[in-house]
Amino acid sequence: MRRLMYVLLFALLTSGMTHAQQAKYVFYFIGDGMGVNQVNGTEMYLAELEGRIGIKPLLFTTFPVAGMATTFSATNSVTDSSAAGTALSTGEKTYNGAIGMDDNKNVLQTVAEKAKKAGKKVGVTTSVSVDHATPAAFYAHQPNRSMYYEIALDLPKAGFDFYAGGGFLKPTTTADKKEAPSIFPIFEENGYTIARGLDEYRSKAAQADKMILIQKEGAEPSCLPYAIDRKEGDLTLAEITESAISFLTKGKDKGFFLMVEGGKIDWACHSNDPATTFNEVVDMDNAVRVAYDFYKKHPKETLIVITADHETGGLGLGTAKYELQLKSLANQKESQEVLSRSITDLRKMNRPVSWEEVKSLLAEKMGFWKELPLTWAQEKMLRDEYEESFVKKHVVFEQSLYSKTEPLAAAARKVMSQIAMVGWTSGSHTAGYVPVYAIGAGSKLFMGKMDNTEIPKRIAKAGGYK
Secondary structure (H helix, E strand, O other): OHHHHHHHHHHHHHHHHHHHHOOOEEEEEEEOOOOHHHHHHHHHHHHHHOOOOOOOOOOHHHOOEEEEEEOOOOOOOOOOHHHHHHHHHHOOOOOOOOEOEOOOOOEOOOHHHHHHHOOOEEEEEEOEOOOOHHHHHHHOOEOOOOOHHHHHHHHHHHOOOEEEOOOOOOOOEOOOOOEOOOHHHHHHHOOEEEEEOHHHHHHHHHHOOEEEEEOOOOOOOOEOOOHHHOOOOOOOHHHHHHHHHHHHOOOOOOOEEEEEEEOHHHHHHHOOOHHHHHHHHHHHHHHHHHHHHHHHHOOOOEEEEEEOOOEEOOEEEOOOOOOOOHHHHHHOOOOHHHHHHHHHHHHOOOOOOOHHHHHHHHHHHHOEOOOEOOOHHHHHHHHHHHHHHHHOOOOOOEEOOOOEEOHHHHHHHHHHHHHHOEEEOOOOEEOOOEEEEEEEOOHHHHOEEEEOOHHHHHHHHHHOOO
């Protein structure tokens, strides 16, 4: 009899402990394209800015639990963002291109959908478009990631409480390029309030049952501006995270699941633009900081998980010499994308543009010749591109997945990588490990090496989603 009482007491104690560790609030951060070297390089860059060698830790790298994940898809060792997003949302491998479907095109249940069924409020947010591959993988089920209109139509079907990002890529055009009814009235008919910008969000949030927060009218719908290019009034990922928390905790607080994607780390890596890449990693860390402030108020009930869908660019820290000069990147004042537009504007002038004018632009935007001395070979690379595109007027834009770049801007980016001694093996994704960090309720589940499919399963376990 006494032994039975001990067993019952132990069962009660352990079930109480399990309950205490269940995550009422779950934050799931995904740094698109953020491999191990994107994180390590950012920390070393920040240390060099302080005049020392070493690292200045990002907030999320100080979290007590760390691991790493493999990222291969069902069809290739190198994944695309949709297959990786599906793995991170459903715990199942699929073919490159699939959104929320397995390799037989069967619908897969996502961890966000499980959270909603468990009675939690759910948010899906990003720094790119709401219908892009990674956010879409949490609420949509389509055979191809490029079916943006159809993906958007899945948004109200999921019935989540809060969505946010740059905007929508194809609000009136189907995948087969036919005109269709605008998605925005459809969202509103399904109970969603649309807020364009933070001011509208603040004025509408109190009365809204469900919310879609996007950028102001006229802004680029595909994404928020890069952090390095940001101007006053631009929507930020940290502000989106803060808005999501306030919306998901208003009224009866049942807990929430919130996915936050730092989507433009990937875009900067596709362009092999190291300064922009490191600024994007810092920008996502600023969004994590918002979640961490919430965690400090609810430490026993909150789980924060940070990972990536894949590595992009094959970023190498060091080229030939045993050196890095990352602090030189601080002289770059804007992304390659914005520099490219400045060069195009220069080209559009109805007169010949001199090499001295081009040098002046590159000195102002990249620090060349002023703060950063160039070798003869580096100056020749830039001068040759000037001669080819400005004098001979033979302009061949360099194209990556998310940008078309003036040849002179592409050359300037290559020179900057050389100066910083940063190397790139690819303009696309690679099969490298990605980091995993966690803190809070259930965080010990994320320690060690794992496959990316394990992450949503462990989140569901920590959150108590059946």
